[in-house]
Amino acid sequence: MLVRTTEAARRANLLRDFGITSSTDHAVSLNEFTYKKGTEIFGEKEPAKYIYQVKLGAVRTHKLLSDGRRQIGAFHLIGDIFGLENAALHRFTAEAVVETTVRLILRTTLEHLAESDAVVARNLRTMTTSNLQHVEDHLLLLGRKTAMERVAAFLHDMSVRSTAAGVMSLPMSRRDIADYLGLTIETVSRAISQLHADGVISFRSNTQRDIVVLDHDRLTALDKPN
Amino acid sequence: MLVRTTEAARRANLLRDFGITSSTDHAVSLNEFTYKKGTEIFGEKEPAKYIYQVKLGAVRTHKLLSDGRRQIGAFHLIGDIFGLENAALHRFTAEAVVETTVRLILRTTLEHLAESDAVVARNLRTMTTSNLQHVEDHLLLLGRKTAMERVAAFLHDMSVRSTAAGVMSLPMSRRDIADYLGLTIETVSRAISQLHADGVISFRSNTQRDIVVLDHDRLTALDKPN
DNA sequence: CGGTCCGTTGATCATGCTCAAACGGAGTGG
DNA sequence: CCACTCCGTTTGAGCATGATCAACGGACCG
Numbered sequence: 001m002l003v004r005t006t007e008a009a010r011r012a013n014l015l016r017d018f019g020i021t022s023s024t025d026h027a028v029s030l031n032e033f034t035y036k037k038g039t040e041i042f043g044e045k046e047p048a049k050y051i052y053q054v055k056l057g058a059v060r061t062h063k064l065l066s067d068g069r070r071q072i073g074a075f076h077l078i079g080d081i082f083g084l085e086n087a088a089l090h091r092f093t094a095e096a097v098v099e100t101t102v103r104l105i106l107r108t109t110l111e112h113l114a115e116s117d118a119v120v121a122r123n124l125r126t127m128t129t130s131n132l133q134h135v136e137d138h139l140l141l142l143g144r145k146t147a148m149e150r151v152a153a154f155l156h157d158m159s160v161r162s163t164a165a166g167v168m169s170l171p172m173s174r175r176d177i178a179d180y181l182g183l184t185i186e187t188v189s190r191a192i193s194q195l196h197a198d199g200v201i202s203f204r205s206n207t208q209r210d211i212v213v214l215d216h217d218r219l220t221a222l223d224k225p226n
Numbered sequence: 227m228l229v230r231t232t233e234a235a236r237r238a239n240l241l242r243d244f245g246i247t248s249s250t251d252h253a254v255s256l257n258e259f260t261y262k263k264g265t266e267i268f269g270e271k272e273p274a275k276y277i278y279q280v281k282l283g284a285v286r287t288h289k290l291l292s293d294g295r296r297q298i299g300a301f302h303l304i305g306d307i308f309g310l311e312n313a314a315l316h317r318f319t320a321e322a323v324v325e326t327t328v329r330l331i332l333r334t335t336l337e338h339l340a341e342s343d344a345v346v347a348r349n350l351r352t353m354t355t356s357n358l359q360h361v362e363d364h365l366l367l368l369g370r371k372t373a374m375e376r377v378a379a380f381l382h383d384m385s386v387r388s389t390a391a392g393v394m395s396l397p398m399s400r401r402d403i404a405d406y407l408g409l410t411i412e413t414v415s416r417a418i419s420q421l422h423a424d425g426v427i428s429f430r431s432n433t434q435r436d437i438v439v440l441d442h443d444r445l446t447a448l449d450k451p452n
Numbered sequence: 453c454g455g456t457c458c459g460t461t462g463a464t465c466a467t468g469c470t471c472a473a474a475c476g477g478a479g480t481g482g
Numbered sequence: 483c484c485a486c487t488c489c490g491t492t493t494g495a496g497c498a499t500g501a502t503c504a505a506c507g508g509a510c511c512g
Contacts, residue, residue: 063362063363063365063366063452064452065366065370065371065450065451065452066450066451066452067450069370069371069450070370071365071366071369071370073362073365085355086351086352086354086355086358087355087359091358091359091362092362115344118341121347125312125351125354126312128312128351128354128355128358129311129312129313129354131358132312132317132354132357132358132361133313133317135358135361135362135365136289136299136317136318136361137289138365139289139297139299139361139364139365139368140289140291140297142365142368142369142408143297143368143405143407143408144291144295144296144297144408145291145295146499146500147499147500173458173459174458174459174460175458179369181369182368182369182370183500183501184500184501184502185458185459185460186459186460186461186500186501186502187499187500187501189459189460189461190460190461190500192460193460193461207509208458208459208460224291224292224293224295225291225292226289226290226291226292372467372468373467373468399490399491400490400491400492401490409468409469410468410469410470411490411491411492412468412469412470412491412492412493413467413468413469415491415492415493416468416492416493418492419492419493434476434477434490434491434492
């Protein structure tokens, strides 16, 4: 009995770790899996069997045109949920940007849970909504913002999301950033160089992936408010 | 008693008209309202009090940058639901493209209904999902497609959605189309002229807003498949 | 130490934007 | 009924932003 109680508590904790609160205790199986850099986690149009949370690393989701042009929809950092589709099939391909460990939860489990537990259902809707909000904001960026505004918005967003102190370490390549912002790698590189020359950002260590935001206000000013 | 039953039946029918099926009968108040061409139905960041369905006319939803640049997120035609945010505030401004009549339903009513009725909840989720899908596909268009591909995709989509026969009547202006596709009115106009010159489409009547798709295959070929 | 990958920088190009003018319905008033 | 204006659209000419093509350099890795 004691064992069963402990096990239920552990599962409840795992569920809570997944960012999903429940009004009652439920048995939910949570597994972990690690993907090497660049490998596919799930493909577009595959059945959406699991919902994922990034435990360690970073994930990108993208769509492709037949000739190889790529649009990255979002980057998912530690703690973020992804693969939550509310549909039978995934609508993006998900890949590990770097070596990445994810937690998995069966979609059917969560949906079944949502049927009986309004709190879980509400949580799922909230997550879908924040997905939607991000994508909607990205529409405006892709449709109407200049290259510099896009890069500034990206750095600002990453800075807010990933930094505790002033340094952020971008796990993704210039190509990934370019495909996220609807630009080329050269344009992204030039914009970042410009920001550096203007004293808005600086680089830390030997790699180009650690960026310090020196002038946060100037960065946000470059990204036109909406 | 008979009166009450009839009233319940009427309400159930209205709910069904709204595209929301319910497992049981519920009292749902449905109102209609008509907006003049160009008027605002709701504004960005306003409380999302109602959910809407287009009964007659057409609606556009948009976001603005501070300097007036506009991104239209979607056009809603007859039968379409809009304003379904799953959040406290609207994230787009909605305006009537032409004189438009909408059906309204209180968001709280629907949400309350969804709490107890899993079928309603599922329907709401399905609608949110199709919103999400449309926006995600639009990301790819705005980030990676050429002007001609965008216009072709737009005409194809409108043709599929609004046409019974071969003629579609576009209710929105070139400016609206441009702001939807992330282009300028001149570029949209040139692309449409090009399609006309190439014999892919033709114009009906005296106005420029009735378009006949002559070569559906060639139109879809111009929009790269994804 | 050679090779590869990734990012930067430079030079040129092209797609789509800007500016400008003309066109053509729709509506209005003489 | 016709002239007039207004407004949205088309078309043209030149321009600019960002793409393309190319070369270089540093980091990493065998």
